[in-house]
Amino acid sequence: MTLTWADLQLLAERASQQGFAESAFFRLSQPSARFQEIFAKYLSQKLHAGMNYLENPARMHPESVLPGAQTGMALLFPYRTQAGEIALRSAKQYRIARYALGRDYHKFLKKKMKQIAEGYNARGITDSAPFPERYYARLAGLGFIGRNGMLIHKEHGSYFFLAFILFPSELPNDVDNQIRELAHPDFMECGICTACLKSCPSSAILPGGLIDSEKCISYQTIEKKVPPVFQGKKHNYIFGCDICQQVCPYNKGIPLPKVAEEMQPTAISLQLLEGNTDLREDSLHGTALQRRKPEGIQSNAMQIDNLLNNKK
Ligand code: SF4
Numbered sequence: 120m121t122l123t124w125a126d127l128q129l130l131a132e133r134a135s136q137q138g139f140a141e142s143a144f145f146r147l148s149q150p151s152a153r154f155q156e157i158f159a160k161y162l163s164q165k166l167h168a169g170m171n172y173l174e175n176p177a178r179m180h181p182e183s184v185l186p187g188a189q190t191g192m193a194l195l196f197p198y199r200t201q202a203g204e205i206a207l208r209s210a211k212q213y214r215i216a217r218y219a220l221g222r223d224y225h226k227f228l229k230k231k232m233k234q235i236a237e238g239y240n241a242r243g244i245t246d247s248a249p250f251p252e253r254y255y256a257r258l259a260g261l262g263f264i265g266r267n268g269m270l271i272h273k274e275h276g277s278y279f280f281l282a283f284i285l286f287p288s289e290l291p292n293d294v295d296n297q298i299r300e301l302a303h304p305d306f307m308e309c310g311i312c313t314a315c316l317k318s319c320p321s322s323a324i325l326p327g328g329l330i331d332s333e334k335c336i337s338y339q340t341i342e343k344k345v346p347p348v349f350q351g352k353k354h355n356y357i358f359g360c361d362i363c364q365q366v367c368p369y370n371k372g373i374p375l376p377k378v379a380e381e382m383q384p385t386a387i388s389l390q391l392l393e394g395n396t397d398l399r400e401d402s403l404h405g406t407a408l409q410r411r412k413p414e415g416i417q418s419n420a421m422q423i424d425n426l427l428n429n430k431k
């Protein structure tokens with residue numbers, strides 16, 4: 120089956136109605152040899168630290184996500200909110216990465232994708248399947264990869280979630296199918312800027328746009344199963360880190376997007392920003408913070424207190 124231009128238009132309109140800032144279609148094929156080579160180097164150097172799930176070979180085979188998948192729809196969902204920015208500015212104690220201030224995005228983005236693809240044979244994913252999301256979003260023409268490893272859209276910056284709908288259907292023949300990674304090499308749009316490299320507190324950004332996860336505060340505070348070991352300059356992030364996005368010129372001066380209610384900071388996020396780490400067992404349920412259990416957040420906070428007080 121082939122998706123028609125009318126299908127593409129309908130799907131794009133629905134995406135816009137669901138609050139996605141951008142959408143673009145692309146032909147699904149295996150990631151290029153160049154990407155596979157870079158990713159293999161990343162894994163062989165153990166830059167993924169303890170994130171063993173990244174070694175899953177299915178990552179290079181999109182048909183493992185949806186048998187017969189031929190077309191992808193890449194979607195950008197901005198997550199900054201006015202309330203979140205105000206809360207971060209007045210935070211007394213700790214910081215949380217912007218994306219994690221609200222509800223668990225996996226759930227509500229999946230619902231939105233279901234509504235977009237209603238009536239079609241399709242599968243929606245967002246950080247929920249072995250799929251090199253930034254690679255495909257760039258292939259779809261939604262941005263370039265910056266030195267900080269993020270996908271950057273010239274108009275929307277990098278504060279957005281990526282989501283994808285895969286279809287076991289072809290694109291119309293006359294849809295552009297160029298390999299954009301050749302047309303837009305990594306960092307091309309960074310120019311001479313190195314703000315993210317200079318600002319990363321733990322020097323986790325390596326030349327070449329790879330991130331040393333073991334050093335990255337985001338990995339340390341979210342993925343690492345034992346108390347984090349912070350290296351380098353002081354910071355006060357207890358969940359995630361977005362310093363390398365905050366300093367990026369592409370994120371300056373972007374108007375705050377119209378966002379879903381789900382992205383508004385949760386009461387528990389506001390409580391943590393104030394320094395209150397008194398959490399019940401179910402406190403984080405339904406929030407983006409639930410990837411770390413309450414005792415994990417408390418342990419992160421304790422490490423931050425030690426770091427700020429210069430204790431060993
Ligand atoms: S998320 Fe933070 S620690 Fe990780 S690379 Fe960016 S600035 Fe560095």
Ligand code: SF4
Pocket residue numbers: 265266267268308309312313314315316363366367368369
């Ligand atoms: S801060 Fe500068 S170097 Fe880093 S990703 Fe943004 S534009 Fe590129």
